[in-house]
Amino acid sequence: MDFNHTEERRMLADSLRRTLERGADWAKLAELGVLGALFTEDEGGFGGSGFDLAVIYEELGRAGCTLPVLEAGLAGGLLADCGQSDLVEQIIAGELRTTLAYAEPGLRYDLGPITTSVNSGAVSGRKTVVGGADTADLLVVSALQDGALGFHGVDPKGPGVTLHTTPSLDGGMVSEVTLDAAPATPYGGTQAQLEQRLAAATLAVCADALGTMDTAKAMTLDYLRTRTQFGVPIGKFQALQHRMADVAIEIEMARSAVINLAGNLHAEARERDRHASAAKNLVGRTAHLVAEEAIQMHGGIAMTEEYALAPISRRLIAAGHRFGDEDWHLERFIRLSA
Amino acid sequence: MDLNYTDEERAFQDEVRRFMKDNVPADAAAKIAAGKSLGKADMDLWHSRLNDKGWLAGAWPKAFGGQEWSAVQKHIFEEETAFHNAPRIVPFGVGMLAPVLQAFGSKEQQDYYLPRILSGEDWWCQGYSEPGAGSDLASLKTRAVRDGDHFIVNGQKTWTTLGQYANKIFCLVRTDPAAKQQQGISFLLIDMDTPGIEVRPIILIDGVHEVNEVWFTDVKVPVENLVGEENKGWTYAKYLLTHERTGIAGVGFANAGLASLKRIARTELHHGRPLIEDPLFAARLARIEIDLMAMATTNLRVVAGADAGAAPGAESSMLKVKGSIIRQQINDLARRAVGPWAVPFVSEDMDETNLYHPGPDYAAKASNTYLNNRKISIYGGSNEVQRGIITKAILGL
Ligand SMILES: Cc1cc2nc3c(=O)[nH]c(=O)nc-3n(C[C@H](O)[C@H](O)[C@H](O)COP(=O)(O)OP(=O)(O)OC[C@H]3O[C@@H](n4cnc5c(N)ncnc54)[C@H](O)[C@@H]3O)c2cc1C
Numbered sequence: 001m002d003f004n005h006t007e008e009r010r011m012l013a014d015s016l017r018r019t020l021e022r023g024a025d026w027a028k029l030a031e032l033g034v035l036g037a038l039f040t041e042d043e044g045g046f047g048g049s050g051f052d053l054a055v056i057y058e059e060l061g062r063a064g065c066t067l068p069v070l071e072a073g074l075a076g077g078l079l080a081d082c083g084q085s086d087l088v089e090q091i092i093a094g095e096l097r098t099t100l101a102y103a104e105p106g107l108r109y110d111l112g113p114i115t116t117s118v119n120s121g122a123v124s125g126r127k128t129v130v131g132g133a134d135t136a137d138l139l140v141v142s143a144l145q146d147g148a149l150g151f152h153g154v155d156p157k158g159p160g161v162t163l164h165t166t167p168s169l170d171g172g173m174v175s176e177v178t179l180d181a182a183p184a185t186p187y188g189g190t191q192a193q194l195e196q197r198l199a200a201a202t203l204a205v206c207a208d209a210l211g212t213m214d215t216a217k218a219m220t221l222d223y224l225r226t227r228t229q230f231g232v233p234i235g236k237f238q239a240l241q242h243r244m245a246d247v248a249i250e251i252e253m254a255r256s257a258v259i260n261l262a263g264n265l266h267a268e269a270r271e272r273d274r275h276a277s278a279a280k281n282l283v284g285r286t287a288h289l290v291a292e293e294a295i296q297m298h299g300g301i302a303m304t305e306e307y308a309l310a311p312i313s314r315r316l317i318a319a320g321h322r323f324g325d326e327d328w329h330l331e332r333f334i335r336l337s338a
Numbered sequence: 339m340d341l342n343y344t345d346e347e348r349a350f351q352d353e354v355r356r357f358m359k360d361n362v363p364a365d366a367a368a369k370i371a372a373g374k375s376l377g378k379a380d381m382d383l384w385h386s387r388l389n390d391k392g393w394l395a396g397a398w399p400k401a402f403g404g405q406e407w408s409a410v411q412k413h414i415f416e417e418e419t420a421f422h423n424a425p426r427i428v429p430f431g432v433g434m435l436a437p438v439l440q441a442f443g444s445k446e447q448q449d450y451y452l453p454r455i456l457s458g459e460d461w462w463c464q465g466y467s468e469p470g471a472g473s474d475l476a477s478l479k480t481r482a483v484r485d486g487d488h489f490i491v492n493g494q495k496t497w498t499t500l501g502q503y504a505n506k507i508f509c510l511v512r513t514d515p516a517a518k519q520q521q522g523i524s525f526l527l528i529d530m531d532t533p534g535i536e537v538r539p540i541i542l543i544d545g546v547h548e549v550n551e552v553w554f555t556d557v558k559v560p561v562e563n564l565v566g567e568e569n570k571g572w573t574y575a576k577y578l579l580t581h582e583r584t585g586i587a588g589v590g591f592a593n594a595g596l597a598s599l600k601r602i603a604r605t606e607l608h609h610g611r612p613l614i615e616d617p618l619f620a621a622r623l624a625r626i627e628i629d630l631m632a633m634a635t636t637n638l639r640v641v642a643g644a645d646a647g648a649a650p651g652a653e654s655s656m657l658k659v660k661g662s663i664i665r666q667q668i669n670d671l672a673r674r675a676v677g678p679w680a681v682p683f684v685s686e687d688m689d690e691t692n693l694y695h696p697g698p699d700y701a702a703k704a705s706n707t708y709l710n711n712r713k714i715s716i717y718g719g720s721n722e723v724q725r726g727i728i729t730k731a732i733l734g735l
């Protein structure tokens with residue numbers, strides 16, 4: 001048993017943390033090897049394990065980075081599965097930005113049944129809450145062709161594609177994507193591959209939330225030490241001390257749940273998804289608790305957009321709405337544990 | 339024990355319902371139903387309709403032109419307000435300043451200010467909190483120094499709700515820095531147009547301009563704007579806080595929120611079936627509804643006690659704590675109910691371009707409302723402060 005990360009992972013995490021503190025753009029992330037670490041050696045990268053993803057996303061969450069790394073990993077992973085090694089190489093080099101458009105309105109968190117379909121090389125349908133589509137060079141679109149699921153490359157600026165883009169609760173941008181006979185390049189791919197990559201994305205959101213929670217906790221602790229009311233730092237009030245202690249306990253539980261999922265990311269599908277659902281349910285509950293407690297223990301200041309906790313709280317709440325909420329995962333966990 | 343309203347109370351309820359049906363402005367109701375902010379014009383219009391009916395001053399004593407509503411009547415009015423998506427009466431003038439003036443103001447102040455509150459000529463905001471004085475309000479530092487016929491005011495107030503619409507602010511200011519904290523505070527009425535006042539917006543976590551900072555630099559305030567006696571301001575402010583607060587539990591808002599949540603849950607689909615049929619979601623919903631049913635009765639028990647002459651002091655702290663939690667849980671569940679639609683985050687102060695929310699109408703503000711209502715366990719005495727009051731005043735610990 002060893003709960004330490006390897007030397008390489010620690011170094012990547014450290015340099016990523018320092019870089020993000022100074023502010024990083026896409027090229028910088030690529031240069032640092034962050035994008036390469038999302039892929040295995042077979043895929044052209046130098047990472048790709050559950051623990052590689054966990055350390056990276058934890059740092060991205062800690063720093064509140066809003067660049068669509070998760071989206072690149074998700075879409076890029078499927079491209080790798082489909083043998084598109086040229087495209088993966090460009091992703092790792094930071095030259096190609098891509099995102100996966102799979103969710104459809106009305107399905108809530110379910111993966112299907114989707115209705116987007118391909119006919120004579122053109123794709124039509126609607127994809128919902130797609131992260132990073134506004135800055136993508138390539139959309140990877142899930143669609144049915146003769147009833148079979150597959151993935152298709154679509155140019156987001158090409159004919160037949162309309163984006164309606166808004167800010168996202170997590171600080172990035174999300175788009176509704178309407179496809180009206182948009183020219184599409186077929187890549188192949190399967191439902192099982194999608195599910196494997198979504199498990200990785202679930203890990204990414206959980207690890208991101210973990211890093212975000214660490215930041216929320218640090219800020220709240222700092223505030224409890226420095227804000228005085230009634231002549232003492234508010235951290236002297238036992239009512240707040242015990243709640244802060246509970247927050248610290250729950251965050252450690254979340255850390256363990258992330259480790260459990262990272263270690264089982266490449267287990268057989270049922271065991272993998274059982275862990276994904278366990279982690280997502282637990283981290284969802286914890287992120288919600290930490291967001292609400294951080295706000296409450298700060299008082300009014302946490303209600304303001306100007307104070308740095310605002311985007312952090314929103315990011316924690318947003319985590320609960322990505323790749324299945326607490327209840328969706330609880331239901332799946334019950335099914336898979338039966 | 340009788341859980342029913344009396345015949346008179348029921349008749350009053352019918353009258354309020356009829357009035358609301360005929361008079362609540364449709365566009366304001368639509369905004370409220372969609373979780374959007376009201377503009378000043380919306381609130382002014384509703385105030386004037388209520389005033390025409392004599393109900394803006396429903397809670398005021400008859401001597402001041404009010405209806406002297408009982409606690410139960412106030413409760414009924416608040417319930418119906420929420421149920422019909424009517425605007426809330428903006429509390430600062432009608433509900434906060436007026437009772438203080440009625441109890442402690444001079445005849446001149448009462449004659450001048452009270453009619454202007456009802457007519458809408460004056461829009462008041464509340465200048466209590468300061469950056470360094472939140473829960474510990476008595477530590478406030480804004481100074482008022484007597485200089486002949488004036489006070490010269492210097493300092494900063496913050497969290498001033500809707501101060502951007504106000505032409506008047508009532509303030510707690512320190513007039514005697516040497517006295518023990520609570521004893522050196524005075525209650526001052528200040529014209530927002532006085533030179534030296536600057537109002538700066540604070541944007542809240544949901545992206546809305548709802549509160550402000552108000553800065554005072556050598557602001558000259560005539561001495562006749564002092565309410566009651568100098569250095570007695572804390573007593574007047576306390577009077578307001580312990581003054582009957584039937585609405586504090588927010589049961590009406592909770593009921594309205596629950597009804598709208600159920601509508602969402604009947605419309606949203608989960609595995610192709612209405613979300614309300616999902617056992618996990620249904621259990622969350624039921625637990626809140628069960629709590630709310632008990633909350634409504636808890637509220638009425640306190641309200642009935644108040645009518646019988648018992649001052650709801652520390653009991654109102656219980657209503658505040660539990661009432662705010664239930665309302666926040668309803669907002670929380672509404673956000674969960676809309677699923678992925680909670681992610682697109684469009685706020686009103688970013689409206690310029692074509693940033694409409696892409697989901698169904700009921701989803702557009704689910705996240706915003708959830709975030710915004712985190713405030714209700716913080717303001718007006720945080721839930722921690724309320725629990726402190728309960729442990730001391732009720733439990734005697
Ligand atoms: C949206 C909004 C609107 C508002 N509108 C107005 C307005 O119009 N006018 C106005 O004057 N004010 C207004 N307020 C201010 C509000 O009343 C204060 O925010 C509130 O009193 C809490 O003060 P604070 O924010 O400084 O938090 P703090 O007092 O600094 O509290 C920070 C944390 O410490 C806790 N705490 C403090 N003391 C204790 C204790 N003794 N024991 C245990 N825990 C404690 C608090 O509960 C909180 O969790 C508004 C606030 C908000 C957020």
